[in-house]
Amino acid sequence: MAAFWLTLPPAAEAQMEFSLDEVEEEEAKAAEKQTSEGDLIEELAASDDTASDSPAEPEPQREEIAEEIYAVQQIYALRLKRVELAPSAAFTLNDPYLKRYGLGFAMNYWFTNVLALGVNFIWYDWGTDPLSRGTDLVPRIQNQFRLGVPINDWQFGLWANFTYVPFYGKFKVRKKIFQWDAYLIGGVGLMRTQPIPVFDPERRSFDWQNNVAFNVGAGLRIFLTRYLTFFAEFRAYMWPDKFENLRVDPAVPEDSSTWLESGSTFVANTSIQIGFTLFLPIKFEYRLPK
Amino acid sequence: MTMCARKTLLRISLVATLAFGLIMVEGLQSDNTVSAQDVQVSGPLAGAPAVMNQRLWRDMRLHVEPFFAFTIGDEYSRSLIVGGELRFHFLDWFGIGGWGGYSVGQLDTNLTKEIRDKGGVTNANRLDLPTNDGYPDQIGRLDWWSGVEAHFVPFRGKLAMFQKVFVDADLDFFVGAAFIGVEERKNVEGVPAQPPAEAGISDCIIEGETGIDPGCVGSQSARSKRVVIAPSFGVAFSAFFKEFVGISFRWRGIPFKYNTSGTDNNRDGQIDSDDRLRQFNNMFTVGVIFTLPPKIKTTR
Secondary structure (H helix, E strand, O other): OHHHHHHOOHHHHHHOOOOHHHHHHHHHHHHHHHHHHOOHHHHHOOOHHHHHOOOOOOOOOOOOOOOOOOOOOOOOOOOOOOEEEEEEEEEEOOOOOEOOEEEEEEEEEEOOOOEEEEEEEEEOOOOOOHHHHEOOHHHHHHHHHOOOOOEEEEEEEEEEEEEEEEEEEEEEEOOEEEEEEEEEEEEEEEEEEEEEOOOOOOOOOOOOEEEEEEEEEEEEEEEOOOOEEEEEEEEEEEEEEOOEOOOOOOOOOOOHHHOEOOOOEEEEEEEEEEEEEEEEOOOOOOOOOO | OHHHHHHHHHHHHHHHHHHHHHHHHHHHHHOOOOOOEEOOOOHHHOOOOOOOOOEEOOOOEEEEEEEEEEEEOOOOEEEEEEEEEEEEEEEOOEEEEEEEEEEEEEEEOHHHHHHHHHOOOOHHHOOOOOOOOOHHHHOOEEEEEEEEEEEEEEEEEEEEEOOOEEEEEEEEEEEEEEEEEEEEEOOEEEEEOOOOOOOOEEEEEEOOOOOOEEOOHHHHHOEEEEEEEEEEEEEEEEEEEEOOEEEEEEEEEEEEEEOOOOOOOOOOOEEOHHHOEEEEEEEEEEEEEEEEOOOOEEOO
């Protein structure tokens, strides 16, 4: 009671000078009235006996309501507790030596409306000679600068990621309104790579090696329906990789322990991925507060 | 009289082409299969425009945009650019403008450093690489940038950031012509090595200079400058925070030919314009938009 009294503005205090007994009496009356009326849903669900009673005439509104009412549009598509399946194509942007293409698949579970946990997988190994996908920069570097270029082939990458949606909005295109969101993504996983023997291909051969990899990225998703979206994202996949040793030991060229560089080289594969996402279940319900 | 008739015919053709284009676009859009959210409103808002009290960020306003940019995907050297852009929008979705910038810094790529540290020099590649240490001096660089562009803003909307900050945003597509100040290695002709030396090139003759350049060392830092005219295009995402302030993230592509490595790329024993290779030069720009007049107009 004291707290209620303190929250009142000074003007209201001045107009309401009741004794404590009067206030308690008013509160009791209000409680009695509330019990008898109930809310609209309760009234509709009430038995026929109640319904057969002659309905009371609604009392005329005694005070003008000058309250501002805001119409807020519901979020077009909720992600909460939905699974997202996302096939995509990946194109590496920053490798000057090899053209690299991957097919990817991602699966996320949205445990809040803006936060998801998931995995993504990209397959890069299409059974072709990786050097056949080489750019014209490789022979230029070899011929013009007498410089060998160690190149690693990639098989696949697998990552566990968190996705966060800090931005969402809508775009108007003529009479259509497209909902979209922008997200940040990042995670950890592995990248499977293999050095291509260039400096001593007759003797050297390499197995696939697993590298711990990290990734960060940002993406844009446009909702075509409430369950189908088109997305484009920028991802930077990073890992420490082992490349072929540029030097061939003339004494023991067969010694496989000398085939790889002693240290690791930090590799950052920046790529663009485009694809579609499907949200499951396809339908969802809004649970509006009463 | 004939000229007048030709002009009239030309105008009619132009209008007919535009009308045909509009009809086609309208026709295609009326059979739209994309099922985005339709604005289907019943009740008091039926028939109301899709957006009421829409803020016209561009209509009859001047945009002044200082920016910082950097080139991406370069083989040998990246440019850091500081510049500005001026645009006037006759309509909320159309405007024209010009931009210019100066490369305040050049960052050599890892490949350039590798060549400097590990490249091999022989008579077989002397024209391409006279010395290791001097390699960064011979690569092509882009000194300044400018251009004129037409801007189209077909998509606009609003976005929420962290469900707290709400801003208007749009996508600005632009196309135009760019003028770039290119600095390349000067034209050089190789002098074949004389026996008993190994085959290849031992010295050079620099264009416009008399005498032999021993070992082509002088040619490595001899420079020539020219202006390239090239198409430019791109897209920008702009967000407006105040009536007269916004921010833009812009990607711009400018394809043109130049000799990025300063080498004899067609292997004809000389370095000249035939050695220029097509490069898809592109840059990423971050700019701050100031609009004039500062007061914004809104629709009904």
